[in-house]
Structure formats: C-alpha cells, structure tokens
Amino acid sequence: MLKAEIYITLKRTVSDPQGLTIKHALESLGYKDLTDVRIGKLVIIKLNFKDKKRAEKEINEMCKKLLANPIIEDYHFKIKEQ
C-alpha cells in the first residue's frame, strides 16, 4: 500500500482572494506579522499496489489530467509506504 500526498497551489503570479480574506481575518484577530497567506489543496490518495515508480507516473498523470489546472496551479507530491 502506498499513500500519495499531493499539494496543489496557485502559481505565484495568480492572485488568491481566499488567501487575502484569511490574511485580513487573522490580522483582525491580532496577528499583524503576516506577509502573505496562500490557500492550496491537499489530495491524499491511497494506492492498492507497492510499485513506487508506477505510483509516481500515475499520480503525475492524475494531476495533469484532473487534479490540478496547469494554467494557474503548480503541484508537487510525496509518495510514502504505509
């Protein structure tokens, strides 16, 4: 069994209104020393096989085909044994 953790974030050049809203909310709670807040997605996929190379290839494909939008998002992932 393998577990893939995929981190999907907006590219730096893309504005992130959700992050900005959270930054303002945190500042209004008294946390003034924030320079930036960005929001991303975390996708955790459990795979039913043990071949790490196959997992890397398939997770990469899944990101490109479905999980991430390559025009506005970057992604990276880690694959761990479970």
Added chain:
Amino acid sequence: MLKAEIYITLKRTVSDPQGLTIKHALESLGYKDLTDVRIGKLVIIKLNFKDKKRAEKEINEMCKKLLANPIIEDYHFKIKEQ
C-alpha cells in the same frame, strides 16, 4: 522570515463526498487501484519574524481560532526558515 505550511484534513470518521467524487472520476479515467481519496486544505502563511517558538504558538492558535474546525478536522503544520 518563516514560512508555515498547514495541512488541514477531515477526521477519518467524517465522510468526504468531494474525495469520493474525485475517486470516481479517477476510476473512470482508468485508475482502478485506488483504495481511498481524501481532500484537505493547505494554508501557507509567511511570517515577518524569526522566532520559531512564537511561530509555533501563533500558528497553533490560528488553526484553533480560524483555520480548522476541530469538530470535524485535524491539522498539523511545519515551520521552515526562508
């Protein structure tokens, strides 16, 4: 400058319809060897100071007060120097 990466996931006992939808979509693309797909949030906060202990304390507070819902979500975070 410190950078905090906060990972917020639904607790195991909470059902994740968004994850299930993505699982079905991936299966329909031909990826049949998935046992589970769960979706979480990733929050990246850049902090304007260098005191790691203060950062850990404040990020923990932010999670409890605003970022995570402790009834249905778990969180963990990493703090890195930049």
